[in-house]
Amino acid sequence: MKAKAVLRLKFPSKESLEIAYRALMPEAEKPATARSKAYLSIHGDFLVLNVEAKDTVALRAALNAYLRWISACTRALQTLERLA
DSSP states (O other): OOEEEEEEEEOSSHHHHHHHHHHHHHHHHSOSOTTEEEEEEEETTEEEEEEEESSHHHHHHHHHHHHHHHHHHHHHHHHHHHHO
């Protein structure tokens, strides 16, 4: 792999962190393409996303996808918290 990125994303609670982690794991375990691979882990209050790709175009596409999914998870959790 030629391009790499590491993102550390802080979540407001351990519960929301674990929910987002479990929601994203199926995507990381079975990538849609062989051009990139993502690894997820939890370190303290942070979700750590490591992405490796064959080129910068694949890296950008993978990062955009994961960031959109993470954004969708956090928006859904915020909406559920407001309704509770």
